[in-house]
Amino acid sequence: MPEKTTIQVRFLPEDVTVICPSGELLLDCAARAGIRIPTGCQMGSCHACEVEIEGRGPVCACITSVRGVTEMIVTLANDPIW
Numbered sequence: 001m002p003e004k005t006t007i008q009v010r011f012l013p014e015d016v017t018v019i020c021p022s023g024e025l026l027l028d029c030a031a032r033a034g035i036r037i038p039t040g041c042q043m044g045s046c047h048a049c050e051v052e053i054e055g056r057g058p059v060c061a062c063i064t065s066v067r068g069v070t071e072m073i074v075t076l077a078n079d080p081i082w
């Protein structure tokens with residue numbers, strides 16, 4: 001089955017939805033949606049950009065691309081330190 005070319009990504013708690021091309025980094029997808037995800041190393045080490053993907057668990061947005069599904073629900077952490 002061919003991979004989906006676009007994915008609907010919903011960011012919570014802001015409740016903003018954006019359509020992303022398959023393969024786009026979650027961090028870039030969020031930026032296009034006007035959502036700011038804190039970053040640090042931008043290479044998957046510091047976990048400053050950690051978000052939770054429904055049904056998948058926590059991931060680092062800087063190294064995680066959207067792919068393989070038609071919809072994705074992403075919950076941002078509410079960590080006042082970052």
Ligand code: FES
Binds near residue numbers: 038041061
């Ligand atoms: S910014 Fe450090 S893991 Fe993503």
